[in-house]
Amino acid sequence: MKAIVYHGPKEISLDDVPVPEINQDEVLIKVHYAGICGSDLNIYVGAHPRAKSPLITGHEFSGVIAKGNGHFKEGTPVTVRPLISCQHCAPCENGVSHVCSSLKLYGIDTAGGMAEYVKVPANVVHQLPADMPMTIGAFVEPLAVAVHAVSRTNFNVGDSVVVFGAGTIGLCMASVLQAGGAKQIIVVETNPYRLQLASELGFIALNPAEIDITARVSELTKGIALMSCMTVPPIRLLPHC
Numbered sequence: 665m666k667a668i669v670y671h672g673p674k675e676i677s678l679d680d681v682p683v684p685e686i687n688q689d690e691v692l693i694k695v696h697y698a699g700i701c702g703s704d705l706n707i708y709v710g711a712h713p714r715a716k717s718p719l720i721t722g723h724e725f726s727g728v729i730a731k732g733n734g735h736f737k738e739g740t741p742v743t744v745r746p747l748i749s750c751q752h753c754a755p756c757e758n759g760v761s762h763v764c765s766s767l768k769l770y771g772i773d774t775a776g777g778m779a780e781y782v783k784v785p786a787n788v789v790h791q792l793p794a795d796m797p798m799t800i801g802a803f804v805e806p807l808a809v810a811v812h813a814v815s816r817t818n819f820n821v822g823d824s825v826v827v828f829g830a831g832t833i834g835l836c837m838a839s840v841l842q843a844g845g846a847k848q849i850i851v852v853e854t855n856p857y858r859l860q861l862a863s864e865l866g867f868i869a870l871n872p873a874e875i876d877i878t879a880r881v882s883e884l885t886k887g888i889a890l891m892s893c894m895t896v897p898p899i900r901l902l903p904h905c
């Protein structure tokens with residue numbers, strides 16, 4: 665099968681590799697779409713602390729079950745919760761396996777979804793609605809990150825909110841807040857493309873390089889706003905770029 669393989673900093677290629685063999689707990693997915701995450705860009709430039717070459721990248725993907733192995737019917741549309749947790753550390757035993765003390769991810773610590781086929785344990789697979797486009801299916805994971813992040817804030821319906829950063833997760837958070845009934849959603853961003861995207865999505869897009877953000881936000885919200893910070897540096901600021 666074809667797979668996108670990371671071989672070292674700025675060395676990535678489309679390779680022919682064997683189709684993965686599955687064990688009794690696993691299923692084989694035929695991948696339809698895979699998203700490129702910020703962490704994939706970190707891997708590409710060699711800045712990800714855990715990714716070791718050779719590695720098939722990709723942890724945001726959708727596809728159909730190619731081998732269900734008794735767990736799923738073949739052809740079922742699915743996406744994957746890409747976390748690999750140990751199941752026996754204290755966080756895992758307390759039901760918070762997403763903060764497992766030895767947490768790993770498909771596409772970072774082991775082969776991911778930027779390939780024709782990927783194998784994963786059946787218990788991380790989620791069936792998608794039959795009418796959901798596969799492009800959206802590949803977007804479930806980053807959207808879930810935003811849903812979780814918003815759930816960690818003290819947001820209430822009718823609040824005015826400020827989201828710093830209009831990257832994928834920032835815009836997902838703004839969209840989740842919009843769906844959740846925020847009164848005003850202010851997105852702070854310096855990148856012109858992202859600013860435009862934010863305003864096209866109906867958010868108040870402000871550029872701190874051009875205006876006094878504190879004054880403008882106070883004016884818009886009459887001094888009462890919930891702040892939500894996304895502080896991942898843009899990839900061009902990372903080392904080796």
Ligand SMILES: [Zn+2]
Pocket residue numbers: 701702703723724806
């Ligand atoms: Zn990601």
Ligand SMILES: [Zn+2]
Pocket residue numbers: 749750751752753754755756761764765766
């Ligand atoms: Zn664990």
